[in-house]
Amino acid sequence: MTLAALSFVVAASYYAMNLREITRSRRITLTTTVLEPFMTVEGNRLFLELTQMTWNDLDDYTKKYDHRVNPENFAKRMSMWNRCHTLGSLYREGLLDLKTLYVGSGRMIIWLWFKFRPIIEMYRGTDFEARAYEDWEYLAERLLEYTDSRGERGEYLRDFMEKPGTTT
Numbered sequence: 001m002t003l004a005a006l007s008f009v010v011a012a013s014y015y016a017m018n019l020r021e022i023t024r025s026r027r028i029t030l031t032t033t034v035l036e037p038f039m040t041v042e043g044n045r046l047f048l049e050l051t052q053m054t055w056n057d058l059d060d061y062t063k064k065y066d067h068r069v070n071p072e073n074f075a076k077r078m079s080m081w082n083r084c085h086t087l088g089s090l091y092r093e094g095l096l097d098l099k100t101l102y103v104g105s106g107r108m109i110i111w112l113w114f115k116f117r118p119i120i121e122m123y124r125g126t127d128f129e130a131r132a133y134e135d136w137e138y139l140a141e142r143l144l145e146y147t148d149s150r151g152e153r154g155e156y157l158r159d160f161m162e163k164p165g166t167t168t
Contacts, residue, residue, distance in 0.1 A: 031100050034087060038105035047108050050080055051115060058122050067127075081116070081133060084109050088135030091142070098146055106143045113140035 037043040053073075055061035067074035087109065090096045101109070113136060120133050 027095065027097075030090070031096055031104070034083075034090065034096070035101070035104035037083060038108055046076055046080055047112070050077060051111060053115075058118065061119060077116070080112060081120075081136065084112060084139070085133050085136040088133075088137070088139035091139050092135055098142055101139070102143055102146050106147065109136070110140050110143050110147070113137060 038047070053065065055064055062069075064070065065073050065077075087096065087101060087105070091098065091101060117137070120128070120137075124130055124132055
């Protein structure tokens, strides 16, 4: 092998390693940026406020929380729902990994999905497009599978899922 060929191989190897490290660094930055709202005091307050919403059935929900009667609650819900949907979309695109999502916000994403799934399904038939929030749904299901694979679902999550969207 000539010196020129050897230099090319070394340069190509260095370039590949450097590119891999840049990609890893960008992925970490993206992950940190999109998960940060879940880790703030305000993000945790919003999560707690949403999970403490109670209703007995879909009519009761509509009377209390529908966007036409409670725009303040609507804004808070949409903020969190859209955040979860965006995470699901980024995960589907391969830009976020499941383990990091699980560690950073996994249970929140699962809890919120199962809490509001009946509401989203109701709105899919009226105010939303038929596939609204499908990336959030996909991510919640993958996170739930990951939780199960680690043997960490626990009774509290199981109980929560058995009565989704109702008074908990």
